[in-house]
Amino acid sequence: MVADARVTEELKAAILRGEFAPRQRLVEIELCEQFDASRFAVRAALQALEADGLVERQRNRGARIREIGIDEAVEITQVREVVEGLIARRAAERVDDAEAEALAEIGRAMHAAVAAGEVGEYSDLNARLHALLRDIARHDKANGIIAHLHGQMVRHQFALSRVPGRSKVSVHQHQAIIDAVIARDADAAEAAMRAHIVSVIEALRAIV
Amino acid sequence: MVADARVTEELKAAILRGEFAPRQRLVEIELCEQFDASRFAVRAALQALEADGLVERQRNRGARIREIGIDEAVEITQVREVVEGLIARRAAERVDDAEAEALAEIGRAMHAAVAAGEVGEYSDLNARLHALLRDIARHDKANGIIAHLHGQMVRHQFALSRVPGRSKVSVHQHQAIIDAVIARDADAAEAAMRAHIVSVIEALRAIV
DNA sequence: GGTACCTGTATTGTCAACAATATTGTCGAT
DNA sequence: ATCGACAATATTGTTGACAATACAGGTACC
Numbered sequence: 153m154v155a156d157a158r159v160t161e162e163l164k165a166a167i168l169r170g171e172f173a174p175r176q177r178l179v180e181i182e183l184c185e186q187f188d189a190s191r192f193a194v195r196a197a198l199q200a201l202e203a204d205g206l207v208e209r210q211r212n213r214g215a216r217i218r219e220i221g222i223d224e225a226v227e228i229t230q231v232r233e234v235v236e237g238l239i240a241r242r243a244a245e246r247v248d249d250a251e252a253e254a255l256a257e258i259g260r261a262m263h264a265a266v267a268a269g270e271v272g273e274y275s276d277l278n279a280r281l282h283a284l285l286r287d288i289a290r291h292d293k294a295n296g297i298i299a300h301l302h303g304q305m306v307r308h309q310f311a312l313s314r315v316p317g318r319s320k321v322s323v324h325q326h327q328a329i330i331d332a333v334i335a336r337d338a339d340a341a342e343a344a345m346r347a348h349i350v351s352v353i354e355a356l357r358a359i360v
Numbered sequence: 361m362v363a364d365a366r367v368t369e370e371l372k373a374a375i376l377r378g379e380f381a382p383r384q385r386l387v388e389i390e391l392c393e394q395f396d397a398s399r400f401a402v403r404a405a406l407q408a409l410e411a412d413g414l415v416e417r418q419r420n421r422g423a424r425i426r427e428i429g430i431d432e433a434v435e436i437t438q439v440r441e442v443v444e445g446l447i448a449r450r451a452a453e454r455v456d457d458a459e460a461e462a463l464a465e466i467g468r469a470m471h472a473a474v475a476a477g478e479v480g481e482y483s484d485l486n487a488r489l490h491a492l493l494r495d496i497a498r499h500d501k502a503n504g505i506i507a508h509l510h511g512q513m514v515r516h517q518f519a520l521s522r523v524p525g526r527s528k529v530s531v532h533q534h535q536a537i538i539d540a541v542i543a544r545d546a547d548a549a550e551a552a553m554r555a556h557i558v559s560v561i562e563a564l565r566a567i568v
Numbered sequence: 569g570g571t572a573c574c575t576g577t578a579t580t581g582t583c584a585a586c587a588a589t590a591t592t593g594t595c596g597a598t
Numbered sequence: 599a600t601c602g603a604c605a606a607t608a609t610t611g612t613t614g615a616c617a618a619t620a621c622a623g624g625t626a627c628c
Contacts, residue, residue: 156611180580192612195580196407203411212580212619227501234442293435297505364581388610400582403610420589420610574625581618588611595604 156196159189163197167206167217168306174219178207205304218304222360225308226353228301233349235294235301236282240329240345242289244338251288252334258284259330266323274319281326285333311359318355325351364404367397371405375414375425376514382427386415413512426512430568433516434561436509441557443502443509444490448537448553450497452546459496460542466492467538474531482527489534493541519567526563533559 163183166172183194198215201207209215220228247255258281265274286295302309312318325348332340371391374380391402406423409415417423428436455463466489473482494503510517520526533556540548 179578181578190613191580192614199404199407200411203408213621214580224501227499230446230499231443231501231505234446235439238438238442291435291438293432293439293509297439301501387608389608398583399610400584421591422610569628571628572626574623576621576623578621579619581616583616584614586611586613588609590607590609592607593605596602598599598601 156193156200159183159187159193160197160200162187163194164201164204164206164303167201168303170307170310172217174217174307176217178215178217180214204300220304220307222308222356225305225356228305229349229353229356232298232301232305233346233353235297236285236349237342237346239285239289239291239294239298240333240341241338242291242294243285244333244336244341246290247288247333247336251284254284255281255288255330255333259327262323262326266319271313271319274323275313278322278326281330285329288333308356308359312352312355315355315359321351322348364401364408367391367395367401368405368408370395371402372409372412372414372511375409376511378515378518380425382425382515384425386423386425388422412508428512428515430516430564433513433564436513437557437561437564440506440509440513441554441561443505444493444557445550445554447493447497447499447502447506448541448549449546450499450502451493452541452544452549454498455496455541455544459492462492463489463496463538463541467535470531470534474527479521479527482531483521486530486534489538493537496541516564516567520560520563523563523567529559530556 172178178198180191180194180198183189183197184191187194198207198209202209202215206218207215208218258277262274262277262281265277286298289295325344328344329341329348332344380386386406388399388402388406391397391405392399395402406415406417410417410423414426415423416426466485470482470485470489473479473485494506497503533552536552537549537556540552
């Protein structure tokens with residue numbers, strides 16, 4: 153696994169960037185040319201991404217980009233709800249003063265971004281907040297599962313960030329999470345995170 | 361993926377049965393003989409089981425059985441706590457009368473098994489209860505994650521079932537879960553499941 | 569005109585040989 | 599006797615060719 157790893161990474165990045173349409177066929181030879189790799193490496197990459205849930209394969213019929221419908225996106229987000237709840241709880245238990253200040257800073261930047269109407273900036277801050285909480289929680293298993301689920305959600309995540317007015321609602325939820333973690337209140341942190349993601353689920357359902 | 365799938369399945373079953381010791385090296389040629397397959401198929405199986413978290417591989421150094429220490433087992437069980445909590449909640453929301461009766465039946469059998477001191481029988485009933493709850497919940501993503509985590513826990517699970525007196529404690533927790541689901545009380549079902557698994561975590565920590 | 573079959577092509581599945589790399593054992597020098 | 603360099607061996611990584619399979623298009627028959 154050496155060339156394999158490179159191809160796996162590049163192919164995954166390309167999928168996450170949205171370069172392939174859902175249900176699009178992934179022909180091995182075409183991928184060989186695109187990534188300048190052998191069929192062996194491409195095959196290994198496809199197998200890895202199948203385990204990742206990004207690609208589906210049928211015997212003798214090849215691989216295609218897995219389509220994730222709204223129902224599955226909701227299920228994924230429901231799991232995310234409880235696992236990110238665990239992460240928020242752990243973060244509240246383990247946060248140190250420097251990390252608390254970093255959280256507060258993200259909170260202030262979020263308010264500023266919403267006030268200025270910068271949705272792209274707000275979206276970045278959102279990702280940074282969740283990533284920082286994962287860093288603070290230092291829970292490898294939970295973090296791994298979130299990464300796994302996140303990979304399958306990129307398309308819907310993008311759609312979500314385009315919903316007008318969502319940032320105005322979610323900024324308060326994010327602030328509640330930040331406040332609870334800084335206050336070292338584990339129960340409140342978990343509850344705030346779950347409330348936040350429940351509202352994400354509602355927004356998801358509303359898209360259709 | 362045809363011979364591959366067979367080898368993957370058999371190898372996984374062998375690992376779960378405990379036929380390989382933790383950190384034991386898995387030499388490809390030996391596995392070829394053992395499962396009467398080509399190196400190609402063995403390789404694919406090893407890659408699949410790496411993604412499954414049962415095997416770890418290093419470049420040019422081959423594969424070994426992944427050792428799961430007590431700390432990791434605790435983390436796994438913490439994730440299980442919240443995801444099985446979600447499953448219990450969903451089960452309470454979706455259970456029908458026939459399923460409720462099946463749950464009640466398992467509860468009665470559990471009490472009987474504890475009274476008779478049949479630990480093996482109780483352990484089976486425990487597995488059946490959790491499986492039935494997953495059936496009722498019909499939450500593919502959550503069920504998939506539980507299956508994934510369970511595969512990594514078999515060794516510790518076995519150690520847990522040997523702790524004397526555990527069934528006497530857990531039978532009441534199980535009954536609380538059953539009662540809450542039958543009463544269609546989602547909050548109580550989630551809380552009961554989480555309380556149950558918290559006690560599993562404590563028992564895990566106590567083993568060392 | 570429609571349906572079933574057959575053939576050609578595109579694509580994936582499998583294999584055995586070869587190359588690259590790590591590990592182990594041996595030898596000599598200090 | 600211990601350490602380091604070096605050679606031998608074991609094991610994995612990679613490649614290209616070949617076999618098996620599914621799909622599309624055309625043809626004959628009803």
